[in-house]
Amino acid sequence: MIFAYNKETIGDTLLVIVANDENKENQTERKKNVARIQTADGKTVAWNFFDASQYVTIEGNGQVTLSDDDIDVLNKQLEMAGFEERLAADHEPKIVVGYVKTCVDHPDSDHLHITETEVDNGQVLQIVCGASNIAAGQKVVVAKPGAMMPDGLMIWPGKLRGVESYGMICSAKELHLPNAPEKNGILVLDDDAVVGEAFPVGK
Structure with missing residues (x-):
C-alpha cells in the first residue's frame, strides 16, 4: 500500500494506492470526501481522500508515512462515506x-x-x-x-x-x-x- 501526497501538484488530496493498476480502464466512485478507483471487474486499486489535511497530519511530499491513528481516521472517513472496505496499517520500510x-x-x-x-x-x-x-x-x-x-x-x-x-x-x-x-x-x-x-x- 502506497500513501502519496503532493499539495503543490495535485492539491490537498491523499492518494492511497493499494494495487498495481495495469489495464488503466478504471471506474471512479466518489462519496463525500472519498473516491474509490476500481478496475472494470471491480478490483479496488486506489483511494483518493480529498481535503486530507483537515483530518490527518501529513508530513513531506511523495510517499508519506501515516500513523495507526491516521489510518483509523481514514477508515472512519470510509465508513462515513458508506464504503465497506478498510485500510490496514503497514509500517514496514519500503x-x-x-x-x-x-x-x-x-x-x-x-x-x-x-x-x-x-x-x-x-x-x-x-x-x-x-x-x-x-x-x-x-x-x-x-x-x-x-x-x-x-x-x-x-x-x-x-x-x-x-x-x-x-x-x-x-x-x-x-x-x-x-x-x-x-x-x-x-x-x-x-x-x-x-x-x-x-x-x-x-x-
Missing part, C-alpha cells in the same frame, strides 16, 4: 539496505542478472537487475514492492524476460541522492550498512 546473496546471469538476456537479495531478518527477494556492476556479496539499496521512488515510479512485482522480480536494486541517481553520478550502475554501500534498515532518499 526502501531499505539489502545484501546480494547470489547473482547469476539471466538465461534470456545478455545484460540482466537474477539475484537473491536479503532485505531483512532472512527475508530474501528474487530481483532481476540490469546494472553491470551488480555482484554477490554487495550491500545495496532495495526498493521493495509497495515503494514509491522520488520520481513517482511505483514498485510492484513483475517479470523481466520471463523471470519474476520482486523489487528494484537502486542507483544513486534513481534515489535522487546529492552528487549522484550520471553513469549507470547500482549504488554499492559500505560493509557497515545494516541490512533491513530504512534508507533515506531524496525528494
Whole structure:
C-alpha cells in the first residue's frame, strides 16, 4: 500500500494506492470526501481522500508515512462515506539496505542478472537487475514492492524476460541522492550498512 501526497501538484488530496493498476480502464466512485478507483471487474486499486489535511497530519511530499491513528481516521472517513472496505496499517520500510546473496546471469538476456537479495531478518527477494556492476556479496539499496521512488515510479512485482522480480536494486541517481553520478550502475554501500534498515532518499 502506497500513501502519496503532493499539495503543490495535485492539491490537498491523499492518494492511497493499494494495487498495481495495469489495464488503466478504471471506474471512479466518489462519496463525500472519498473516491474509490476500481478496475472494470471491480478490483479496488486506489483511494483518493480529498481535503486530507483537515483530518490527518501529513508530513513531506511523495510517499508519506501515516500513523495507526491516521489510518483509523481514514477508515472512519470510509465508513462515513458508506464504503465497506478498510485500510490496514503497514509500517514496514519500503526502501531499505539489502545484501546480494547470489547473482547469476539471466538465461534470456545478455545484460540482466537474477539475484537473491536479503532485505531483512532472512527475508530474501528474487530481483532481476540490469546494472553491470551488480555482484554477490554487495550491500545495496532495495526498493521493495509497495515503494514509491522520488520520481513517482511505483514498485510492484513483475517479470523481466520471463523471470519474476520482486523489487528494484537502486542507483544513486534513481534515489535522487546529492552528487549522484550520471553513469549507470547500482549504488554499492559500505560493509557497515545494516541490512533491513530504512534508507533515506531524496525528494
